[in-house]
Amino acid sequence: MAAALRLRQDSGSFWFAFIAIWQTNYGQLHYSVPEEVPKGSFIGNIAEDLGLGSKKLSDNRVRIISEGMLQYFTLNSKNGQLYVSERIDREEICGWEEKCVLSLEVLVEDKMKLFTVEIEITDINDNAPTITQERLDLKISETAIVGTRIALQEAQDSDIGDYSLQNYHLSSSRYFSLKLQSRSDKDKFPELVLEKSLDREAEAFYSLILTATDGGHPVRSGTLQIYVTVLDANDNAPIFNQPLYKVSVLESVSIGSLLLTVNATDADEETNSEVIYSFLKIKEKASQLFQINSRNGEISTTGKLDYEEDALHEMEVQAKDNGGLSDRAKVLIILIDVNDNVPKITITTFFSSISEGSSPGTVVALLNILDRDMGENGEVLCSVPKTLPFHLEKSFDNYYHLMTDRVLDREETSNYSITIMATDKGNPPLSTTTVFFVEISDVNDNAPIFNNIQYTSYVTENNIRGASVYYMKASDPDCMENATITFSIIDQSVGDSTLSSYLSINSETGVVYALISFDYEEIQEIKFLVKAQDGGSPPLSSNVSVTLFILDQNDNAPQILYPSPPTDGSTGIELAPRSSEPGYLVTKVVAVDADSGQNTWLSYQLIKATEPGLFTLGLHTGEIRTARFFLEKDALKQSLVVLVKDNGQPPMSASVTVTVVLADSIPDMLTDLSSVPVSEDPQSDLTFYLVTAVAFVSCLFLAFLLVLLALKLRRWKNSQLCDNGSVHFDGAPISQFVGIDGVRAFLQSYCHEVSLTSGSRKSQIFFPIGSCTNTLTPQQAPDKPGPVLLIGDSNTVTEEAAIHQVST
Incomplete structure (x- = not known):
């Protein structure tokens, strides 16, 4: 161990000399590094x-994805340098394999490319023979003869090459x-070879030391203490019946199963023939x-066999008798793979x-699928x-890309469970x-x-300002801000005003509000466009046409056009000849209503009359007609109140x-009116002034007639005219208003014709007004016809008559 530590310290100063780097044409990198280098060593x-x-390394996002390799190596994400992160023991990883290579995969995420990096672990002399x-x-x-050989236990060295076991040495003997x-x-x-005959009686015990050495520098070694006891004669060694035993078994064989039996025989007898296997x-x-x-030499299992860890087990067995003689044989145990490993899926x-609308072939995931079994089982x-709109595409080795088949639509499916x-090809x-x-x-x-292609809404006129008149609704199948809808009215002109002065819309709820109180008589309908716009970038929008109809409300009273209401407090005058027959059209009340529909259907009612039953009123026409013949007792002046x-x-x-004044002619009317007694009304002096005015006008009219008669007589005497003559007021415009007591009556479609006749001569006075309807029948005129004077509001003569005489 001391030698190993010294070697490890010395190797730290020169191990970089053994690193070799190259890059192949297949996207692979190869590095070489000795075992037992310190942690943090550069590779x-x-x-x-x-x-x-x-x-560009941080942008490319390069990382190691090989399972199990991160315990030995680490990648600096800032500079891309590969370092040793854990102690590497070549013998622990690769055993007695001549070449020890560790493979790891490096993923460049932005390009979705994989590179294989092979790191060869070179051997150092860190293990002594044992x-x-x-x-x-x-x-x-x-009695053993000289030259007898005794097999000794073989030493083992985990190193390979020159660092493995090289030689044996025996102490001197x-x-x-x-x-x-x-x-x-x-x-x-x-x-161990016997060089000289033994003599038990001379020396019964020998002590030897067997030393096994490797080829390292310095040399490492292991020793075996050998004690030899000299026995009496045993001259036959055990012999195996075959030098190599070979057996194939399933890796799933149970613990304790018998695999094979080795057999060796010894020609000696009794105890010298007993063989011990090891x-x-x-x-x-x-x-x-x-x-x-x-x-008995039976070899059986004591642990669980695994084909994926070691497919072949090689060993040597020895048969030795009690005399120390032995033989050796080689045993090979070959494991047969069983489908006992489930495929493993790793999402790298x-x-x-992913965004909707992505093109087909968009990568969703990179998968590593591995089965540790071999052959079809793997x-x-x-x-x-x-x-599902996805498919798997194999990239290389055990890596697969999960990709889209087509363009995805979130509105169709917002998420997928993949x-x-x-499945492997094993059986089962x-x-x-x-x-x-x-x-x-x-x-x-x-x-x-929008829910509809167009909208129609109704609102009653005289609505409250700010009242809602319609509710717009639109939908957007997108989500989040892309589905957030805002409403707006596209401003346009409505007559002389802008639409924004009439309507407004809540941009969030789509409720349309009236900014004014509508008047049906001014506006009957408003057409406008509403725009719905989402919150996307760029935003999308659509328009819809809306028609707002203003409904009429009965807010206008009927307006009477004829007779027009006087402005000075007087009452309009209509003439009715006393000779009128029942059904005679006296006048017609004309009225209109600014509303529409049934609100304009007018009806006329006679709610008050001086002589009830004397006149009738058309319910829907407004025509005032006589109901019977006039009687002497009927008052000259009839007041009718029409509703x-x-x-x-x-x-x-x-x-x-x-x-309505009952008179056969205008002069009669004026005369009769002058004789109408004044009604005393304590509440008003208006009648007094009216009577005075009528009397004054009557006097002037009589004076005018006398003067005119005198002139006519004088002209008749001095001229030779035809016995018969006619006087016409042809085409002479007169006032449309006949003023009586200061009241103007709108005659419109009525005119009156007065005929005056005398003897063999006839004089006619016409008052043409537009398209005339004769309401008075011709009456006998006085002997001497005279001109008619029309009196206006100012009591002055407003028009002159043109007199034409025609002799008959």
């Missing part, structure tokens, strides 16, 4: 030898010498697996998440369920499975989708007062 720079460069027995007792008959024998396998074993040469590991019966590199078939099954086959999960990360590849009501809920209404 080589993998990054430089692979052409990666130390600067002999199992420290003492050997030999019994030799005194006159009676014994040492001779080395060589077999076909070049092993040397020592034999192992002469056997490895330490094999000595724990096998035993030999010293009496695994990407738990051949493994790997599979992935065919229903089961990898590895053994299999193993491993399961891992792969998440499909989302990509913003879907735009928001116009719409069909809304609740209904709204308006009323108007229509004054």
